[in-house]
Amino acid sequence: xxxxxxxxxxxxxxxxxxxxxxxxxxxxxxxxxxxxxxxxxxxxxxxxxxxxxxxxxxxxxxxxxxxxxxxxxxxxxxxxxxxxxxxxxxxxxxxxxxxxxxxxxxxxxxxxxxxxxxxxxxxxxxxxxxxxxxxxxxxxxxxxxxxxxxxxxxxxxxxxxxxxxxxxxxxxxxxxxxxxxxxxxxxxxxxxxxxxxxxxxxxxxxxxxxxxxxxxxxxxxxxxxxxxxxxxxxxxxxxxxxxxxxxxxxxxxxxxx
Amino acid sequence: xxxxxxxxxxxxxxxxxxxxxxxxxxxxxxxxxxxxxxxxxxxxxxxxxxxxxxxxxxxxxxxxxxxxxxxxxxxxxxxxxxxxxxxxxxxxxxxxxxxxxxxxxxxxxxxxxxxxxxxxxxxxxxxxxxxxxxxxxxxxxxxxxxxxxxxxxxxxxxxxxxxxxxxxxxxxxxxxxxxxxxxxxxxxxxxxxxxxxxxxxxxxxxxxxxxxxxxxxxxxxxxxxxxxxxxxxxxxxxxxxxxxxxxxxxxxxxxxxxxxxxxxxxxxxxxxxxxxxxxxxxxxxxxxxxxxxxxxxxxxxxxxxxxxxxxxxxxxxxxxxxxxxxxxxxxxxxxxxxxxxxxxxxxx
Numbered sequence: 001x002x003x004x005x006x007x008x009x010x011x012x013x014x015x016x017x018x019x020x021x022x023x024x025x026x027x028x029x030x031x032x033x034x035x036x037x038x039x040x041x042x043x044x045x046x047x048x049x050x051x052x053x054x055x056x057x058x059x060x061x062x063x064x065x066x067x068x069x070x071x072x073x074x075x076x077x078x079x080x081x082x083x084x085x086x087x088x089x090x091x092x093x094x095x096x097x098x099x100x101x102x103x104x105x106x107x108x109x110x111x112x113x114x115x116x117x118x119x120x121x122x123x124x125x126x127x128x129x130x131x132x133x134x135x136x137x138x139x140x141x142x143x144x145x146x147x148x149x150x151x152x153x154x155x156x157x158x159x160x161x162x163x164x165x166x167x168x169x170x171x172x173x174x175x176x177x178x179x180x181x182x183x184x185x186x187x188x189x190x191x192x193x194x195x196x197x198x199x200x201x202x203x204x205x206x207x208x209x210x211x212x213x214x215x216x217x218x219x220x221x222x223x224x225x226x227x228x229x230x231x232x233x234x235x236x237x238x239x240x241x242x243x244x245x246x247x248x249x250x251x252x253x254x255x256x257x
Numbered sequence: 258x259x260x261x262x263x264x265x266x267x268x269x270x271x272x273x274x275x276x277x278x279x280x281x282x283x284x285x286x287x288x289x290x291x292x293x294x295x296x297x298x299x300x301x302x303x304x305x306x307x308x309x310x311x312x313x314x315x316x317x318x319x320x321x322x323x324x325x326x327x328x329x330x331x332x333x334x335x336x337x338x339x340x341x342x343x344x345x346x347x348x349x350x351x352x353x354x355x356x357x358x359x360x361x362x363x364x365x366x367x368x369x370x371x372x373x374x375x376x377x378x379x380x381x382x383x384x385x386x387x388x389x390x391x392x393x394x395x396x397x398x399x400x401x402x403x404x405x406x407x408x409x410x411x412x413x414x415x416x417x418x419x420x421x422x423x424x425x426x427x428x429x430x431x432x433x434x435x436x437x438x439x440x441x442x443x444x445x446x447x448x449x450x451x452x453x454x455x456x457x458x459x460x461x462x463x464x465x466x467x468x469x470x471x472x473x474x475x476x477x478x479x480x481x482x483x484x485x486x487x488x489x490x491x492x493x494x495x496x497x498x499x500x501x502x503x504x505x506x507x508x509x510x511x512x513x514x515x516x517x518x519x520x521x522x523x524x525x526x527x528x529x530x531x532x533x534x535x536x537x538x539x540x541x542x543x544x545x546x547x548x549x550x551x552x553x554x555x556x557x558x559x560x561x562x563x564x565x566x567x568x569x570x571x572x573x574x575x576x577x578x579x580x581x582x583x584x585x586x587x588x589x590x591x592x593x594x595x596x597x598x599x600x601x602x603x604x605x
Contacts, residue, residue, distance in 0.1 A: 046586035051500050073367065075503030082498050088357040089493050102491055103503035110487035209474055 001027045001062055002157050003078070003190060008057035010040075010047040016055055017043045023209060027158050028188040032201035032222065035211030036233055040192050044118060044211055045163055048192065050074040056106045066157065075103045079152040081162040085144060087137055093147050094132045100154030115154075124152035125187075126180065137153055140172030162186065162193035166200065178203050198225060198238075202251045223251070274431050282546050286559045290339075293563060297335050299572050329465070337463040338569040342534060343522045344475055346561025348517035349535025350542075350554050354489040354512050356405075359543065362536035363397075365492060366421075367428035369532065371400025372525040374432040377439045379526075386470065386526070388494055394522035396432070400553055402493040404428045443537045458529040458583030460569055471523045478520035479558075485512060486550040493548075501514055530583050531565070533590025540566055540597050 008021035017040045025031045035041050046052040050059075061077055066217075073212045079100070087096075100122070101115040122128045126146050131139070136147060146167060152160050165181070167172040178200055181191055185204070191197070195201065201222040203206050208225055210217040212233060219225065230238040230253070239254045299305050305323055312318055313327060349362045356366075361367050375396025379389040407424035436456070443449040491504045499506045526533075542557045565582075568589070572580045 045419070049497075049501055050495060056518075062445040071500065071505055073499060078501075080498065080501030082501075085494075085498075087493055089359065089543070090494075091490065091548055095490065095549050099491055099494070099502060102488065107488065107508075108481070108484035113528075143260070195416075223532070 001190070002060075003159050005048075006060065008047065008059075009055040010043050010052065012052070012057060013045075018047075018211070018213065018216055019214055021047075021057065023218055025159070025190050025192060025207070027190040028099075028185060030185050030204045030205065030206035031189060031192045031209055033192065033194040033209045033211060034198055034201065034207040034233060035194075035226075036235070039211040039213070041211050042163075044193075044216065045161055045194070047160055049078060051079050059255060067126055073156065075157070078156050078159045078161060079155040081148050081152050081165060081239040083163040083167055085136075090137050092133050092137045092187075093123070093128070093136055093139070094119065096136045096147055097151045097154050100151035103157075112255055116203055118156065118163060119150075120155045122150040124144065124166065126150040127253075133182050142169050142176065142235040146178060146180070147220060149177075149184075152197070153184075155167075159190040159192065162191065164194050164196065166195060166197070174200075189200070198222075198253050201225065202253075205250075213221060225251075260427075266605050267340040272275070279552055280548060282556065285557075286556065290559055290563050290566075293566055294335060294339075297566055298331055300570065300574055301331060333463050333465045333468055334460045334569065335566065336468055337460050337528065338566045340468070340475060341528050341531060342538075342556035342568075343459070343563040344479065344520045344524045344561075344566025345534040346532060346538040346557045347479060347482060347543075349561075349574050350488065350539045350550065350557050351358075352535070353539055354492050354550055355517075356512050357493050358421065359540060360536075361421065361437040362533075363428075363517070364530075364532045364535065365425045367398045367404045367415055367425045367432065368518055368521055369431040369530055370432040370436070370527060372397035372522040373456060373530050374400075374435050375434050375440075375522075376455065376526050376529075380452055380455065381439055381443055381448055383508070386467070390474070390523050390526040391470070394519055395527040397522040397525070398515070399520045400428050400432060401514060405514075406576075454581070455529040456583070458531040458582030458586075459581050460572075460578055460581070462530060463527065467527055471527055474523040475520050478516040479524070481512060482516050482520075483554055485509060486554045488555075489513065489550040490548075506518045512584070528582070531535075531586055533586045533594065534561055534565060534585060536568065537590050537597065540594075544597075 002024060005021050006023045009016045010021060011017035011018050020218050021044075023031070033044065033079070043052065047054055050069075053192050054067060058065050066074065066077070084178050097119045098115065101111050101119065105115065107112060108109065120129070120132075123132055126149055128143070128146050131143065136144065138143060139147065147162075149165075162181070162251055165177050169177065182204055184191060208222045210219060210229070210233060219229070227238060227240050230240070235257045239256060240251055241254055243250060243252045260377045295307060299307060299311055303326060305326065309323055313320070313323055350485055351357050352361050352363060352366060372393035375392035375394070376389050379392040384392065391465065404421065404424045407427065408421040411424070421498050440449055440452055445454055476599065481491065488504065491499050491502055492506055492509060494502070496506060538561045539553070539557050546556050548554055568582060568585050572585055573583050586587050
């Protein structure tokens with residue numbers, strides 16, 4: 001499947017923040033969104049998720065115009081892994097993952113056996129089955145992130161939007177999340193994630209998208225990310241080098257300090 | 258107070274035996290409730306033995322005296338206590354889910370005092386009991402809406418939870434002063450005592466007729482609440498997350514607030530003000546059974562019923578003079594609440 005935005009203008013109350021947005025993502029690929037703080041990534045994600053209607057332009061799924069789909073239908077094609085989780089009550093991991101099924105359950109309904117099976121499957125896929133009865137609020141940041149990804153899986157959408165999935169995680173957990181993202185790609189999901197580290201784009205072998213002063217620049221494969229581009233985005237000097245040791249070959253970023 | 262420590266350990270246990278633990282909790286509460294109802298039928302100014310009750314219900318033998326005590330006096334009162342306890346608790350749960358905060362309840366949000374004010378006006382104008390219900394519902398709804406709007410407007414100033422509680426205090430005291438004004442102008446021989454006693458809360462004088470009157474209202478409010486309970490879980494997420502899960506949070510909020518206010522007001526219009534129940538019982542139930550509203554709400558209903566049944570038993574048997582319900586719930590509720598507050602864990 002293909003998710004596509006054509007000639008999108010995004011922003012609040014007719015006040016455009018991003019203009020001329022043309023992006024396209026296939027299932028089974030990763031799109032990394034790079035950009036400095038306050039460049040408009042949040043606006044971009046909100047529009048992508050349908051929380052913020054496009055000022056103009058259209059959203060297509062394959063060749064179907066989905067711009068005017070209602071909340072529930074839209075959520076069944078694209079799910080969301082937010083950056084912060086605020087739970088005022090203590091739910092178990094299983095209960096949190098089950099919430100992902102709410103797209104498929106009507107207003108006065110509750111989850112059936114089938115929904116539970118799907119949630120269990122999602123937990124197993126994320127390899128967190130063993131913590132299904134633990135309290136979500138007592139988990140570490142990395143574990144919580146895995147649970148939220150499992151919830152997005154239970155939603156059974158073809159595309160997942162992840163807002164800085166590695167933020168405020170320690171180094172090990174960042175790598176674990178990146179690995180999981182690659183696994184999801186292999187299961188032919190389309191992933192759109194923002195990150196503050198261009199290295200993550202190299203690790204995922206992703207497509208890259210630059211959000212830069214009211215513009216979205218689709219630069220295609222991340223091998224097209226150049227030192228001058230990084231300098232322009234982040235305002236500091238960053239060298240890009242080819243790292244190679246036995247089977248591990250990929251580009252790395254080396255900031256010069 | 259060791260009890261709570263034991264319960265807290267149970268909570269750890271519950272994570273190991275999740276599904277059967279829930280079933281055990283339900284069986285436990287239902288059995289205690291049934292036994293308590295039988296016991297409550299027996300006690301009172303005139304003691305009846307369980308065997309006499311059995312005889313009364315299951316055989317053709319009838320003692321007019323015992324029959325009157327059981328079916329005309331005690332039974333309506335017990336049913337009312339069960340209904341009021343359950344309703345106040347379940348609406349407490351619902352408000353807590355809607356406002357994403359385990360510290361709110363109908364009294365804190367101003368619903369109770371709004372409803373009380375509406376009822377006081379209705380009493381003053383000598384309206385029928387139906388009129389009292391309508392007035393308390395409308396005023397209750399106005400109060401909770403006002404509280405919510407104020408907290409929304411002030412949201413950016415500070416922490417939202419704090420604003421909600423402060424707004425609730427403001428609205429409560431506003432309606433409180435209107436009530437005082439009404440009392441001041443009320444006829445001191447008839448209307449004033451009626452309003453005053455009503456404010457203290459009581460099940461005294463509840464008839465089968467009254468219960469039949471509010472039962473349809475209570476059912477219309479409670480059934481949607483129970484049905485929507487799973488979706489209420491989604492409300493504890495932030496707005497964007499709820500949206501991305503395909504939910505329109507406001508639709509659920511409006512249905513829930515409407516239903517909760519409806520049932521709270523219908524109870525308040527009949528029994529007067531009964532505080533604390535909607536705050537401490539849901540709190541206690543979360544300790545015991547977790548926060549999944551689908552499991553929590555029916556369980557809270559039963560627990561609230563049990564609680565108020567025993568409060569009423571104390572009220573009518575502790576002394577020769579009946580003690581108003583609202584006074585007992587406050588005396589028992591306030592220290593209990595402080596205790597729960599001190600025990601509140603991060604993950605709770």
